[in-house]
Amino acid sequence: MEPRTAHTTCPLCEASCGLTVTLDPAGIRVRGNDHDVLSDGFLCPKGASLGVLHEDPDRLRTPLVRRDGVLVEATWDEAFAEIEARLGPLVEEHGRDAVAVYFGNPTAHQLGASLYLRPLIKALGTRNVFSAGSVDQIPKTFATGYLYGDAATIPVPDLDRTDYLLMIGADPLVSNGSLMTAPDMPRRLARIKERGTVVVVDPRRTRTARAASRHVPIRPGTDALLLAAMLHVVLDEGLADAGPAAPYVSGMEALPALVADFEPERVAPHTGIDADTIRQLARELATAERAVVYGRLGTTAQRFGTLASWLVEVLAVVTGNLDRPGGLMFPLAAAGQPNTRPGPRRPFTHGRWSSRVSGRPEVMGELPVVTLAEEILTPGPGQVRALFTLSGNPALSVPNSGHLGRALESLDLMVSVDVYLNETTRHADVVLPGPTPLERSHYDVLLFQYAVRNVARYSAPVVDSDLPPEWKTMLRLASIAAGAGDPRDPARIAELDRQLADAVGALNRVEPDHSLEGPERMLDVLLKAGPYSLTLAELRDRPHGMDLGELRPRLPGVLSTASGMVELAPAPVVADLPRLRAVLDEAPDRRLVLVGRRHLRSNNSWMHNVKTLNRTGNDCTAQVNPDDARRLGLEHGDLAELETRTGRLSVEVEVTDDVAPGVVSLPHGWGHDVAGTRLTVASGRPGVNTNLLTDDRFVDEPTGTAAVSGVPVELRRVAAVSGA
Ligand SMILES: Nc1nc2c(c(=O)[nH]1)N[C@H]1C(S)=C(S)[C@@H](COP(=O)(O)OP(=O)(O)OC[C@H]3O[C@@H](n4cnc5c(=O)[nH]c(N)nc54)[C@H](O)[C@@H]3O)O[C@H]1N2
Ligand SMILES: Nc1nc2c(c(=O)[nH]1)N[C@H]1C(S)=C(S)[C@@H](COP(=O)(O)OP(=O)(O)OC[C@H]3O[C@@H](n4cnc5c(=O)[nH]c(N)nc54)[C@H](O)[C@@H]3O)O[C@H]1N2
Ligand code: SF4
Ligand SMILES: [Mo]
Numbered sequence: 196m197e198p199r200t201a202h203t204t205c206p207l208c209e210a211s212c213g214l215t216v217t218l219d220p221a222g223i224r225v226r227g228n229d230h231d232v233l234s235d236g237f238l239c240p241k242g243a244s245l246g247v248l249h250e251d252p253d254r255l256r257t258p259l260v261r262r263d264g265v266l267v268e269a270t271w272d273e274a275f276a277e278i279e280a281r282l283g284p285l286v287e288e289h290g291r292d293a294v295a296v297y298f299g300n301p302t303a304h305q306l307g308a309s310l311y312l313r314p315l316i317k318a319l320g321t322r323n324v325f326s327a328g329s330v331d332q333i334p335k336t337f338a339t340g341y342l343y344g345d346a347a348t349i350p351v352p353d354l355d356r357t358d359y360l361l362m363i364g365a366d367p368l369v370s371n372g373s374l375m376t377a378p379d380m381p382r383r384l385a386r387i388k389e390r391g392t393v394v395v396v397d398p399r400r401t402r403t404a405r406a407a408s409r410h411v412p413i414r415p416g417t418d419a420l421l422l423a424a425m426l427h428v429v430l431d432e433g434l435a436d437a438g439p440a441a442p443y444v445s446g447m448e449a450l451p452a453l454v455a456d457f458e459p460e461r462v463a464p465h466t467g468i469d470a471d472t473i474r475q476l477a478r479e480l481a482t483a484e485r486a487v488v489y490g491r492l493g494t495t496a497q498r499f500g501t502l503a504s505w506l507v508e509v510l511a512v513v514t515g516n517l518d519r520p521g522g523l524m525f526p527l528a529a530a531g532q533p534n535t536r537p538g539p540r541r542p543f544t545h546g547r548w549s550s551r552v553s554g555r556p557e558v559m560g561e562l563p564v565v566t567l568a569e570e571i572l573t574p575g576p577g578q579v580r581a582l583f584t585l586s587g588n589p590a591l592s593v594p595n596s597g598h599l600g601r602a603l604e605s606l607d608l609m610v611s612v613d614v615y616l617n618e619t620t621r622h623a624d625v626v627l628p629g630p631t632p633l634e635r636s637h638y639d640v641l642l643f644q645y646a647v648r649n650v651a652r653y654s655a656p657v658v659d660s661d662l663p664p665e666w667k668t669m670l671r672l673a674s675i676a677a678g679a680g681d682p683r684d685p686a687r688i689a690e691l692d693r694q695l696a697d698a699v700g701a702l703n704r705v706e707p708d709h710s711l712e713g714p715e716r717m718l719d720v721l722l723k724a725g726p727y728s729l730t731l732a733e734l735r736d737r738p739h740g741m742d743l744g745e746l747r748p749r750l751p752g753v754l755s756t757a758s759g760m761v762e763l764a765p766a767p768v769v770a771d772l773p774r775l776r777a778v779l780d781e782a783p784d785r786r787l788v789l790v791g792r793r794h795l796r797s798n799n800s801w802m803h804n805v806k807t808l809n810r811t812g813n814d815c816t817a818q819v820n821p822d823d824a825r826r827l828g829l830e831h832g833d834l835a836e837l838e839t840r841t842g843r844l845s846v847e848v849e850v851t852d853d854v855a856p857g858v859v860s861l862p863h864g865w866g867h868d869v870a871g872t873r874l875t876v877a878s879g880r881p882g883v884n885t886n887l888l889t890d891d892r893f894v895d896e897p898t899g900t901a902a903v904s905g906v907p908v909e910l911r912r913v914a915a916v917s918g919a
Contacts (some may be wrong), residue, residue, distance in 0.1 A: 299587025364493020438515025485521025
């Protein structure tokens with residue numbers, strides 16, 4: 196084989212790095228693409244391992260079907276026949292809501308899956324739609340939905356022009372950024388520091404905190420208090436000025452009363468941040484020339500996620516930093532952005548239906564995944580009896596995993612589309628594998644809507660695949676679910692695909708190019724309808740991507756609220772303030788609480804089987820502050836027991852002052868030592884599943900999003916770990 200070089204996009208995280216892949220007899224080599232318009236040569240250890248992932252012998256290469264209780268290899272026809280034979284009667288007897296669907300994080304990073312997900316959900320016709328979003332960003336999209344009118348209308352920090360970045364609950368030097376597509380965060384942060392200041396608010400001294408100008412430790416779950424107090428100061432000291440956004444802002448006058456009680460002195464004992472520091476942060480933010488607040492997972496997957504996310508935006512607005520260079524800005528993506536589509540748009544709303552058992556409201560067409568287990572296990576009309584999982588590993592990702600595991604075990608039918616036989620898919624009756632990142636085309640329809648620079652980049656597959664593309668698998672599943680004809684008939688599937696393209700074309704007022712098919716045809720429609728009127732053909736000619744320029748002001752056109760204004764005090768958000776206010780009257784909580792952490796060589800739950808990434812050391816330790824360790828009689832390397840309302844586990848302790856007193860940090864996505872998987876590397880270095888400890892009843896109330904951060908936990912010594 197002659198060495199061959201090709202360009203692709205890394206689908207593993209939101210940075211969306213452009214990669215150069217070299218294929219030769221010695222193997223597959225992946226490096227950063229130095230010519231890429233967005234990532235400029237950057238990559239991380241995960242991206243570098245795409246070749247190893249591709250060649251992982253454990254990766255699924257044929258469908259699996261359960262026969263006599265055991266998953267065995269089957270043909271695609273057999274797999275679809277099995278689903279067809281069982282789904283129809285189940286729906287017939289129990290109705291469409293008896294079928295639930297859960298889609299995981301990778302669906303956001305796949306062209307095919309992201310474009311064919313909605314059609315599949317529509318064909319299933321169920322209200323029981325769940326995703327990883329309700330263990331993640333939904334409080335943020337809820338807040339921005341009400342502020343700006345669309346859950347997808349989320350401004351991003353204009354990193355390359357700001358002088359002051361206040362970063363709360365985010366560790367982008369490890370995560371490489373989220374709701375902010377910005378490859379090479381080390382360089383971007385270093386440049387902000389050259390121009391000005393980076394402040395990190397985090398209960399842990401993270402890699403990002405170390406690189407920042409300042410680190411402010413905070414008590415987990417109290418960010419909304421901190422931010423409310425900062426808003427209080429800005430308003431109280433007459434520093435509020437919405438600047439260029441002022442003509443498009445409504446509700447400013449309501450703010451002082453809303454945060455009147457949140458004086459820095461009252462908030463300080465709860466947050467662990469003294470009043471002077473709170474005042475200083477507020478003043479710095481208000482007076483810096485170009486400043487921005489950025490809040491991520493630590494501010495969303497916690498009990499006041501909606502309020503914290505709302506306050507992040509409000510602070511940007513009242514300090515004059517919305518929609519202006521160096522502040523929070525709205526990207527203008529080349530494809531698929533709802534706020535660039537022609538025609539009227541319906542303002543964001545939620546609660547159009549509720550979950551059956553605990554009555555939690557729908558948000559963005561989904562129910563909170565913390566309710567999935569009870570929906571499966573609670574008998575009665577509407578009980579969930581079948582589950583489709585699409586690129587998701589809820590068995591490790593969702594709070595109270597013990598409960599969810601029992602629920603998955605009890606299903607009448609479970610179908611998974613996944614690349615591994617893992618902690619979730621081992622419960623399935625049918626597992627359908629998908630191609631690897633090197634085997635599929637790529638365009639970030641979703642992530643470019645949050646890119647810190649407007650770009651477009653299409654990547655063709657690097658190598659051929661023996662597996663059907665996932666969009667086709669999803670269409671076949673949709674065809675079964677809708678009873679729309681034989682899912683094995685290629686002509687039938689092609690016809691369905693054509694109908695879909697026509698529907699997307701009509702919505703976007705563009706005639707689809709029927710010489711294309713699948714996601715390429717749809718992407719071409721979206722590009723043509725987009726604000727730059729691009730075509731797929733143009734992008735094919737530019738494998739390094741197309742630079743569409745820096746972010747530009749987009750108010751008021753970007754808004755789709757009923758008033759056409761930025762709604763600073765939306766009722767569904769403000770309604771949660773009394774719950775926050777009540778905290779001020781309580782004694783400060785001093786209990787030990789659990790938070791997570793991410794690791795550069797880890798990707799949620801599923802890359803631990805890539806041998807180059809999971810080879811040395813133990814990343815899955817419980818980090819404990821020396822003060823707490825002393826108090827509890829714990830030594831570095833001890834085995835300790837962690838216990839919460841929902842579960843208990845034993846884990847190695849790492850004593851470090853990188854975590855604040857009162858905080859225990861344990862990463863998620865581990866716990867690979869369960870039976871029935873095919874994960875040779877991961878099961879040999881399993882770690883423990885922190886979501887056995889997190890609590891499905893501990894949530895952000897407005898959205899039902901899991902609060903994985905700040906869960907009260909008990910910690911005690913079990914034994915010294917031998918050889919540790
Ligand atoms: N305690 C705690 N829990 C958390 C978090 C936390 O910080 N702490 N983080 C939360 C967050 S932010 C998220 S996003 C969720 C993630 O929750 P999930 O999305 O459920 O979990 P992942 O680990 O991302 O699992 C992805 C699944 O997709 C499969 N997969 C990978 N690539 C492909 C592909 O190309 N095709 C197909 N079909 N399948 C593929 C993998 O094998 C794996 O099964 O976890 C959440 N859970
Ligand atoms: N290497 C790697 N990269 C990833 C992932 C991965 O698993 N590994 N996952 C991807 C996914 S799905 C996502 S959503 C993103 C997440 O992207 P980030 O949000 O940047 O990632 P985290 O590392 O979870 O950062 C959250 C930070 O919040 C802190 N924190 C916890 N609780 C609180 C709190 O109450 N208040 C405050 N202020 N801080 C708190 C934690 O200590 C942590 O440092 O990362 C993505 N990128
Ligand atoms: S930073 Fe993210 S997108 Fe870039 S190589 Fe790493 S995992 Fe891939
Ligand atoms: Mo996530």
